[in-house]
Amino acid sequence: MDALQPRMTPEEALAALATMTEDDFPSVPEEEDDIDDAFVERFIEAGRRAVGRPSLTAPGQRSPQVTIRLPESVNARVIDLAVRTGRRRSQVVRDALDAYLEKAA
Numbered sequence: 001m002d003a004l005q006p007r008m009t010p011e012e013a014l015a016a017l018a019t020m021t022e023d024d025f026p027s028v029p030e031e032e033d034d035i036d037d038a039f040v041e042r043f044i045e046a047g048r049r050a051v052g053r054p055s056l057t058a059p060g061q062r063s064p065q066v067t068i069r070l071p072e073s074v075n076a077r078v079i080d081l082a083v084r085t086g087r088r089r090s091q092v093v094r095d096a097l098d099a100y101l102e103k104a105a
Contacts, residue, residue: 068093 008016056063070078082092 055061078089078092078096081087082089085092087095
């Protein structure tokens with residue numbers, strides 16, 4: 001059986017899978033097939049690790065998000081400042097919004 005080809009339609013992929021046998025799938029040598037308790041524990045622990053940037057709210061809590069659209073000229077200024085100061089764009093925008101809100105209060 002030929003391997004599944006890239007750019008197959010879903011129908012073509014299902015038809016190909018329907019005719020595949022166990023021999024069409026790669027196998028792991030039997031000595032490498034053993035999964036011990038330590039492996040399972042490492043796998044579970046890896047799933048517990050945080051993904052992405054740290055929370056700004058509290059550990060384990062999702063930070064609120066605001067999505068904004070910017071004119072290209074403002075975006076260019078944000079990027080320029082971020083590069084010059086070694087910060088991320090999001091930090092530049094957070095700092096600018098915080099400063100604006102402090103003045104407005």
